[in-house]
Amino acid sequence: MTQRGPIKVGIMGFGQTGRQIFELASHSDDVEVVAIADIGKPEILHYLLCSEVEQPGRHRLEGNFLVNESCRARLMEIDRPAEMPWDIFGVDVVIDSTGKYRDRERMEDHLANGAPRVLLRTLPTDHIDRIIIPGINEYSASADDRMISAGSATTSALALLLHSLAGSFKIECGSMTTIHAFTSDQALQDYAGSDFRRSRSAAKNIIPNSHEASLWLGNILPEFDGKILTYALNVPVQEGCLLDVNLVMADSSVDAESVNEAMRAAAAGSPGIIGVVEDPIVSSDVIGSPLSLLFDTKGTIKAGSNTIKTLSWYENLGHAARLLDVVRLYSKLDQQQEAA
Numbered sequence: 627m628t629q630r631g632p633i634k635v636g637i638m639g640f641g642q643t644g645r646q647i648f649e650l651a652s653h654s655d656d657v658e659v660v661a662i663a664d665i666g667k668p669e670i671l672h673y674l675l676c677s678e679v680e681q682p683g684r685h686r687l688e689g690n691f692l693v694n695e696s697c698r699a700r701l702m703e704i705d706r707p708a709e710m711p712w713d714i715f716g717v718d719v720v721i722d723s724t725g726k727y728r729d730r731e732r733m734e735d736h737l738a739n740g741a742p743r744v745l746l747r748t749l750p751t752d753h754i755d756r757i758i759i760p761g762i763n764e765y766s767a768s769a770d771d772r773m774i775s776a777g778s779a780t781t782s783a784l785a786l787l788l789h790s791l792a793g794s795f796k797i798e799c800g801s802m803t804t805i806h807a808f809t810s811d812q813a814l815q816d817y818a819g820s821d822f823r824r825s826r827s828a829a830k831n832i833i834p835n836s837h838e839a840s841l842w843l844g845n846i847l848p849e850f851d852g853k854i855l856t857y858a859l860n861v862p863v864q865e866g867c868l869l870d871v872n873l874v875m876a877d878s879s880v881d882a883e884s885v886n887e888a889m890r891a892a893a894a895g896s897p898g899i900i901g902v903v904e905d906p907i908v909s910s911d912v913i914g915s916p917l918s919l920l921f922d923t924k925g926t927i928k929a930g931s932n933t934i935k936t937l938s939w940y941e942n943l944g945h946a947a948r949l950l951d952v953v954r955l956y957s958k959l960d961q962q963q964e965a966a
């Protein structure tokens with residue numbers, strides 16, 4: 627097998643997720659970010675990155691390059707995938723973390739411009755080659771996949787919870803509400819947008835919002851297709867989200883402790899992805915967690931004969947880490963294909 631260097635990653639959208647991916651890659655020896663496309667100016671993107679990392683001095687802006695000891699990434703002020711010349715950077719994969727380009731057509735633009743593969747930071751709006759949630763369906767990935775999504779932080783947390791519990795219990799149906807930190811597409815003050823409630827100030831309101839996870843859950847966990855409703859409440863918290871899930875169990879003998887035990891076993895089987903917390907934590911305690919799901923045993927309660935309510939924590943950093951897990955998964959598949 628030929629010796630390969632680090633996996634070369636391009637990022638479109640250097641926002642919270644893009645910067646977290648860059649920072650994680652900068653501390654790894656197997657992933658190098660070589661090009662970044664964003665509508666922001668290089669000096670502002672560099673400034674934002676330095677404002678939130680532990681060692682800001684590591685990252686230098688040298689002309690249009692963002693440089694540290696492990697990466698030299700070209701920053702390009704570009705706003706459409708069709709304009710970004712990925713081929714000249716020799717990328718292995720492009721992560722689109724703009725949140726703007728989620729359809730096949732835009733993903734095809736990335737591919738046509740030299741990205742061998744494109745990975746969405748969020749759920750797609752069209753059917754694409756694969757949705758991969760680390761800890762659930764890595765086995766389904768194929769080296770032929772070109773357009774991939776790693777779900778979203780909320781979708782991953784929900785799917786991991788359901789997948790873990792379905793190993794021990796039969797679940798009839800359920801509902802999920804994510805109590806979600808506000809996102810950058812919300813306005814700080816009341817500001818007319820395309821949605822009534824989302825036009826209200828993120829800083830002072832609990833804002834009910836739809837959530838798309840239910841639309842794609844059947845793609846990830848076919849046994850839950852059409853069985854789980856999903857909803858969001860965006861709250862005035864900057865980071866840290868809480869997944870509130872109510873499940874109707876087929877067997878009335880399932881109690882809170884057996885659910886907690888099943889989640890402890892799931893955490894032991896998926897270290898780094900699922901965790902369990904027995905302490906009485908609050909949302910700020912989860913900031914900086916690289917897990918995708920932190921199950922809160924104190925939140926499990928039973929109502930009536932068959933309903934179990936659970937609470938789990940997560941935040942965006944865990945999702946950035948999973949995006950890199952998916953990048954590594956496909957790199958391994960490519961190597962296996964080359965070797966065959």
Ligand SMILES: NC(=O)c1ccc[n+]([C@@H]2O[C@H](COP(=O)([O-])OP(=O)(O)OC[C@H]3O[C@@H](n4cnc5c(N)ncnc54)[C@H](O)[C@@H]3O)[C@@H](O)[C@H]2O)c1
Nearest residue numbers: 639640641642643664665704705723724725809810811942
């Ligand atoms: N962070 C979360 O908790 C969360 C949760 C759910 C959904 N999302 C969505 O996922 C997406 C990414 O998340 P994020 O938190 O990193 O968002 P973000 O707003 O911090 O980052 C988006 C980045 O993409 C850039 N961008 C926007 N349009 C672009 C374009 N046309 N071309 C190039 N760059 C462009 C922006 O300048 C910004 O740097 C957003 O749409 C967000 O709403 C985020």
